[in-house]
Amino acid sequence: MRREAKMSHLDTIRCLVCGDVKGQFSILFKRVNSLQKKGGKFEVLMCVGDFFGSNNAAWDDYTSGRLKVPISTLILGPNQKDHLQYYKSKDGQEMCENVTYLGRCGRYTASSGLQIAYLSGIEAQQQTQDAWQFNKDDILTLTGSVVSDNNYRGIDILLTSQWPQGVHKYATPPQMEATSSSLMIAEAARLLQPRYHFSGMNGGFYERQPYRNHQILAESSTHVTRFIGLAAVGNLNKDKFLYAFSIKPLSYLKSDELGKQPLDATASPYTPLSTPGSSQDNFDQGTQFFYDMQGGDRAMAGKRRGESDDYVNKKRRQVQPSGPCWFCLGSSEVEKHLVVSVGTQTYLALAKGGLVEDHVLILPIEHVQSYVTSPSEVQQEIISYKKCLKKYFKSRNKEVVFYERNYRTQHLQIQVVPVPQDVAMDLKDIFLDFSEDISIELHEIPTHSDLSQIVPAGAPYFYAELPCGAKLLHRISSKFPLQFAREVLSQSRVLDLPDRVDWKNCVTTKEEATHMASTFREAFQQYDFSL
Template identity: 50%
Template structure:
């Protein structure tokens, strides 16, 4: 395998070039030379002129080959004389409005400058849906396209926090860009860097394929970086090593880490709400001899996640990580895949090993959840769909649908389902 490249990524510099490059020098003195520095967010700020003049005139030189994104507001557009990209100073290069940069080593870096705009054409400091479509088309039309090594954007992708570890105070359902979510879903970057929120967030890696339905693909890692020199000491520089995808062994490239999650962009919120409304409209009242998991003290589970007498929405937990081998995590080598019947986006259906009856099946979340009460709304929605389908199946066989949750000597939720003939209840 080729020698890995050593790369640094940086959040909003906001004109604090001395602080940034001073920190880079210290890192290189301690850890050796890095190949490049990638800057996302605001490279220039409102007080950039004094420090920038020294670099622009050559009085000072960046200690590393530095690549930056373009303006995010009208005030800093003046620092970028050529929208297609250009050298701003020695060792400092503006990549351009959008495109793909391929290094001599084969590393492929896709980039999109600016913030999202609804206008066509977009202002000089923004991008539009047309920009995203053209960037996607230029790459997806490449024969045997598998993804890019790195994606650089200034805004976060909308919904990046779905199925993942908490991003802190940042609400990923409100911040960021839906266009960037679409771009990331299509380009499948191994690393995606963003900024602008003055926060550090390293998301758990996520899949770019559906387990057992698609050929395994590499995982993606999203990292948001804080602003240079922030007083809260949030991380603004990220160091990593990477071998270009084109030079990697295919089996090594698609290895899945233990903490991998579902793809946060696979299903839009609008589609989820539409599906949920359809399921709720079609589902009949339950008639079971065990506790109905769709009931809450005789009432249907509130669709907005709020409990009676409590104005705060219930916070669904993210999938946890098993403390050891788990028989029911779909990505685990312990799972007996020959028993799998159906796989959805968040859940799957499997035959019970040593079932109580011949038609004993399990509804299981793909992610590692311990109990129904821990499920996120998206996972619960798919559990409901599976329950509805099984209920209809057993009814067609002249049986009643029996469902119960089992959690014994296991940390993975198991919804046990089977059918019993009407005569068995008399």
């Protein structure tokens, strides 16, 4: 469904967005009037969540004309059966002067050029669909033309009542629990790439850090998305229910202006769930999205209790070793005397031939080839070990360098090397200077970025996290020096250990290594999350 709004042509549009009104019309419109008197006129008010509530007696004043809505207002459809009585058409309608119900789902383009996508209702949890619910057919209606359009640039605003599921991933989590969220809306947001996405229904205010809609280094920069969850009008906690912002329509922006990235931008929180084409058949042909929506035995095949779908799917894609692996904890090749801590998914071991005595490795218990291909359970436990190790080394007046070389290796190894605090802040320049000297291009990627969304599975890479917070990445395309990080860290400006670049020159006896491991294990114990 596509509508045209009669707005005056403006380069920049001043907008208001409101959370659940719940029948509190007088409070809302009084607040809007106050804002307009203080700061000037707004072009449009958009409402998400429940527009009607348990008591809607005041609505008669507006439909009868006794009271007038002070601003052009766009609302979404019902989210519960009791509110159906107020909506006479599923395709949209004029509710009263200045209030327009947009419809079930579609695109709204204002005369100013502002593009708004909208989805009414809540996600249907069963095969049959009630009039206040949406299903995957509605998502197809909303996104079908997008996936086949190579020139698609995104939209300005997406309005949904429910939150997208998992929106807080990679970001500061909301203070309240997201009790009403939808996996389908997350997929729609991923495909539509709105510049702003507004939702309600979760009882509080949440403004997420902006997230990127492109893969760093793999795709050209494009706009970020800002997600805002709004509280209900007149809520007792006095959380923000009205959000004011100005926006220049995307159609008037040049690519370089559109692609500017805020410093706090994160990776996208959404994992692709499908690659729907323009037809229903393409959407249904065995995609993970289809089975997530429908459930059933095939979605659960091969899944053990407690394992996520992400864990199962990534395990199936792992390249298994051709013979015994030195690092799979169940392998006969593992030198177990080096192990200092064992978690649920990963373990910690002293490095054989370590650069320094307390050089350790974070390793998956089962066979995983790289961090990029590792399941989320493994990644989360790696993050937990990193946090513990930072605290441990800080107590010893040291900082930590974490790095991974996914090149000519078959099992994921996160190298953990402590360095003196007085050199920690210089490490980024030292890494960049050394890489330039040997003609290796290191890219600094944003702090909140996720490596799994930057590097495709199977691609070789070198990745380092430095004490200053910098993240450095090199996408390996040909040869790469195997001891690159050790060469950097062994320099006189860091550890001053030029004779220990090659790990083979640093191997100790089993008795010495066992003693070193025992000493580290005992000292680390109070910081070890696995205990």
